[in-house]
Amino acid sequence: MSSQNIYILGIESSCDDTAASVIHNGRILSNVVASQKIHEEYGGVVPELASRAHQQNIIPVVHQAIKKAGISKNQLSAVAFTKGPGLMGSLLVGTSFAKSLSYGLKIPLIDVNHMQGHILAHFIDEDGFDKPPFPFLAMTISGGHTQIVRVDDYFDMKVIGETIDDAVGEAYDKSGKILGLGYPAGPEIDKRAQLGNPKEFKFTKPKVDGLNFSFSGLKTAILYFVQRETKANPNFVEEHLNDICASIQYTIIGILIDKLKLATKQTGIKHIAIGGGVSANSGIRKALKDGEQKFGWTTYIPKFEFTTDNAAMIAIVGYLKFLEGDFADQDVSASARLKI
Known part of the structure; x- marks a missing residue:
């Protein structure tokens, strides 16, 4: 071929x-996502409901992706799928479907690490978006992950810092819950933060050695702060919501940027790429861009649709692995806790 x-x-x-x-030779032809709204009423993802919804969605979604790409399934060179990390029930649906399809079409099967997907999404051929040169530092920030990864080549990556408790997306969602906001709370906090004063309320940053993160202490501090203030004034949250959101966001961004500054100092690497759902946050994007002026970084932010969970990032990793002839056997299995 x-x-x-x-x-x-x-x-x-x-x-x-x-x-x-x-994906065709590194360019995306279609990128179809079916989101599950059912979890909103529960204030978080319910694994059992998620896997059931995947079973309903997977055939129409794959069919639509092939149709939108303007090709027939017989033109496919390989099937790439997310092996992990993630929710076991959800992963199993994608894994079994990919295995069946590759077996039926007699084409290679390629397993992909979800976190590598977030990082390698930067290598999708997209007009107006530069690809980071090796070596670079990748910060993956999402509902389940917060990591700083040193990337020396497509598949030569090393986690040099990660959260020891909550991920940054969880910090947003749990703060939102305390403030009575809906799920997911990140976008709402981001929106309100732009209308508030980021220095109105001060939250202390957790002290964590090295390049690791911690967000659970911040969540507790926010909870106690809200309880204390509403005791004195029951309408406190309502009256100060934008300022509270701005102060929370300012603190979270401060934690992320401090660790990035330390990582660039320790490694001497000034190319910074971000990925993961939380990288859609406007405050974080702005802070990274400001870092170019302040700290001499070059920052790489992927196209919005490639930041949240999507299959384009899985397809690009599949393409890079295909070029290397790195294929999986039919007995490959999903793994909920897969390391980079």
Whole structure:
């Protein structure tokens, strides 16, 4: 097969989004995501409901991705899927479907690490977006993950810092819950933060050695702060919501930027790439861009649709692995706690 005509189908089902994407020689032809609204009423993802919804969504989503790409399934060169990390029930749906499809079409199967997907999404050929040069530092920030990864090559990565408790997305959601905001709370806090004063209320940053993060102490501090203030004034949250959101966001961004500054100092690497759902946050994007002026960084922020869980990032990893002939056997299994 000529390297000019590689079509990879990517399948992502690690949490509550069922996604499929077709990539042709590094360019995305389709990127389809079916989100599950059912979890909003529970204030978080319910694993059992998530896997059931994946079972309903996966065939229509894959069908749509192939149709939108303008190809037939017989033109596919390989099927790539998320092996982990993620929710076991959700991962199993994508894994079994990918295995069956690759077996039926007699084409290679490629297993993909979800976290590598977030990092390598930067290598999708997209007009107007530069690809980071090796080595670079990747910060993956999402509902389940907060990591700083040193990336020396496509598949030569090392986690040099990570959260020891809550992920940054959890910190947003739990803070939102304390303030009575809906789920997911991140986008709402981000929106309100832009209308408030970030220095109105001070929350102390947790002291964690090295490049690791901690967010659970911040969540507790916010809870005690809100309890204390509402005791004195029952309408406190209502009257100061924008300022509280701005102060929370300012603190979270401060924690992330402090660790990045330390990481660039320790490694001497000034190319910074971010990925994961929380990288859609406007405050974080702005702080990273400001870092270019302040600290001499070069920052890489992927296209918005490639930041949250999506299958385009799985397809690009599949494409890079295909070029290396790195395929999986039919006995490959999903893994909820997969390391980079």
